[in-house]
Amino acid sequence: MFSPPPLTMDRVKQHTRRGARIGLAVLALFAATATVATITADADDDPSDAPPPAHGKPCTTAAESGRTANGVVVRCRPADDGLKWWAEGISTLTEPPPTDRDHDGINDDRDEFPDDPHNTPRRFIRLTCQVGDDTRGFDIEAVPDKGADFTAIWAAKATSCDSDTVAPDSALEQKAHKASGYEEPDIGTLYSICGQVDPDDVYVDAGFAPSREQIAEISGALTLCATHPQAKKWRQAVKRGQADAKLEADGRLFPDGTYLVRKEIKPGTYVTTDVKDCYWERQNRSGEIIDNNFVPSARRVQVTIRSSDYGFMSERCGQWRPA
Incomplete structure (x- = not known):
């Protein structure tokens, strides 16, 4: 019977070196084609990831290499407390x-909203606007609780816009x-x-004082x-409207009509402007005329209502306000 010659220590080392050279050559070929990724994990942190030659024990020789169970190449490197296995950054x-x-x-390749952890659906408001002689459509994104981005439409200087029905959805829209x-x-x-950014809009007129309903709309x-x-001019208009609302509540701002002095309107000197066929009269308790006037046309009309007057009436004179 044939018996193979016993392996001497020199033969074992020879085979070990030859195997190591072959293994390193294969590793080099694999590394050349592998994807390089940054790996900071210590391969020795998890024993199951330790390379086969060092499983269960720390590395003992600097620059010794191996491969973890998940295919990461590791080398024996110095550490604060001795030698440890460190990932080399070559992965399979x-x-x-x-x-x-x-x-x-x-994952971003499947995420419809890759930059929004809440995955909030995007919402757009369609505005059809007049820009010069053209009619253009704009899709305004309404970002929840941050407001809509009107930058593009403001830059175009649309003078008028129309929108379909928009139900208030976000907290800002509800407000x-x-x-x-x-x-x-x-x-x-x-x-x-x-x-819209219309320079001829009544809300930006220097003398315009909005009504209560218009104040509310501008505020919205x-x-x-x-x-x-035009927000600054809107706010100025709101202040004028609020001032007029106070005058009206105090009985010192009123339109055409018949009023009881001291009960519905206050005595004082009042004016109205830009009138045509304006008629006014002051009355006593019996309804008799104390004083009156008919003004066919005028830029400004003034009347003084005395505390002894019982009533005051006017037609086609417009709005009376304190002089």
Whole structure:
């Protein structure tokens, strides 16, 4: 019977060196084609990841190499407390690991909202606006609780805009709807106001004092688009309207009609402007005329209502306000 010659220690070392050379050559070939990734984990942190030659024990020779169970090449490197296995950064992965920028557990290649961890659906408001002689459509993104981005439409200087029905959805839109005083759950008009930048808009007229309803509407628009190019003029108009509302409540601002002095209107000197066929009269308790006047046309008409007067009436004179 043939018996193989016994292996001497020299033969064992020879085979070991030859195997090591072959292994390193294969490793070098594999590394050349592998994807390089940054790996900072210590291969010795998890015993199951330790390379086969060093499983269960620390490395003992600097620069000794091996491969972990998951295919990561490791080498024996110095550490604070001796030698440890360190990943070399060569992996058997054939493609980079998936990314998840917003850390919501959904890979970016499958995430419809890769930068939003809450995955909030995007919402757009369609405005059809007049820009010069052209009619253009704009899709305004309404970002929840941050407001809509009107930058593009403001840059185009649209003079008028129309919108379909827009139900108040976000907390900001609901706040704007409440400020507007609208009865219907629709803020499409507010979006239209916010979109347009009309230099001839009555709301930006220097002498315009809005009514209570108009004050509410402007307030709703300012809630929705506080940085509107005409926001400063809107706020000035609101102040004038609020001042007039106070005068009206005090009986010192009133339109045409018949009033009881001291009960419905206050005595004082009042004026009205730009009238045509204006007629007014002061009355005593018996309804007799104390004084009156008919003005065919005038830029300004003035009348003084005395505390002894019982009534005052006017027709086609417009609004009376303190002189």
